[in-house]
Amino acid sequence: MSSSESDLxxxxxVEQPHSARIWNYLLGGKDxxxxxxxxxxxxxxxxxxxxxxxxxxxxxxxRAIGFLAGEAGIRQFLDIxxxxxxxxxxxxxxxxIAPASKIVYVDNDPxxxxxxxxxxTSHPDGTxxxxxxxxxxPEKILHAAADTLDFDQPIAVVMIGIxxxxxxxxxxxxIVRTIVDALPSGSYLVINDSITTPVNxxxxxxxxxxxxxxxxxxxxxxxxxxxxxxxxxxxxxxxPQWRPDSADTAEEIAVYCGVARKP
Ligand SMILES: C[S@@+](CC[C@H](N)C(=O)[O-])C[C@H]1O[C@@H](n2cnc3c(N)ncnc32)[C@H](O)[C@@H]1O
Numbered sequence: 121m122s123s124s125e126s127d128l129x130x131x132x133x134v135e136q137p138h139s140a141r142i143w144n145y146l147l148g149g150k151d152x153x154x155x156x157x158x159x160x161x162x163x164x165x166x167x168x169x170x171x172x173x174x175x176x177x178x179x180x181x182x183r184a185i186g187f188l189a190g191e192a193g194i195r196q197f198l199d200i201x202x203x204x205x206x207x208x209x210x211x212x213x214x215x216x217i218a219p220a221s222k223i224v225y226v227d228n229d230p231x232x233x234x235x236x237x238x239x240x241t242s243h244p245d246g247t248x249x250x251x252x253x254x255x256x257x258p259e260k261i262l263h264a265a266a267d268t269l270d271f272d273q274p275i276a277v278v279m280i281g282i283x284x285x286x287x288x289x290x291x292x293x294x295i296v297r298t299i300v301d302a303l304p305s306g307s308y309l310v311i312n313d314s315i316t317t318p319v320n321x322x323x324x325x326x327x328x329x330x331x332x333x334x335x336x337x338x339x340x341x342x343x344x345x346x347x348x349x350x351x352x353x354x355x356x357x358x359x360p361q362w363r364p365d366s367a368d369t370a371e372e373i374a375v376y377c378g379v380a381r382k383p
Pocket of ligand 1: 139178227282
């Protein structure tokens with residue numbers, strides 16, 4: 121085994137559940153290990169709707185990218201906390217509307233890195249790239265993203281299901297601020313996360329006892345991440361209610377999202 125292969129094996133930590141792999145299991149994927157399935161099943165036992173939360177995030181991605189690449193005319197996307205490749209990844213959604221779109225994916229999960237090839241299947245008119253980085257190092261992300269994205273032109277930053285992984289001690293608001301400050305006027309920010317409720321809180325406690333980490337916030341705390349930006353209609357709402365299309369049930373669930381424009 122080469123040293124880079126053994127580094128990767130060590131980073132995969134198959135005995136410890138990882139968010140990207142738990143999410144992959146909830147979405148019906150095969151890229152997960154026994155520890156991920158055990159953590160997911162423990163949460164599912166208490167909160168079967170977690171599967172719906174994962175699907176709601178993916179459906180939001182499709183609607184938000186549809187809005188951004190369509191009505192808002194955005195051609196550059198920075199998707200942080202990408203997850204394992206699945207159907208309708210950001211570049212496929214954006215390039216279906218605007219083939220020349222440029223997409224940079226960011227995740228810190230080693231298995232996402234292994235599968236990144238599936239995210240790099242850009243339309244020949246556009247570009248995709250992948251950065252193996254932790255969101256808690258936003259300067260590294262911004263520096264590397266500048267190889268692909270033009271920071272003089274609007275960029276949509278997509279953070280679906282990632283800020284809940286960042287504890288308050290790591291100051292997620294400052295991370296968001298650093299990223300938004302680097303964007304030109306006319307850029308957008310998309311955030312989606314589960315909120316604190318008695319059911320979510322106890323399910324997350326179970327997940328934490330299995331080694332998975334997530335920090336639930338209130339709707340007000342999620343809304344505060346958009347400070348200084350102009351929320352587009354309908355504001356911060358339960359995710360299925362953000363511009364639902366005919367395939368969405370639009371019922372309220374304990375996952376909230378918003379999309380906002382930098383003035
Ligand atoms: C709940 S999943 C959501 C994946 C995808 N956005 C979706 O909605 O299907 C969260 C993702 O964030 C990534 N992630 C968690 N903490 C991270 C960090 N500190 N830096 C970068 N990525 C992180 C995980 O590896 C995982 O892929």
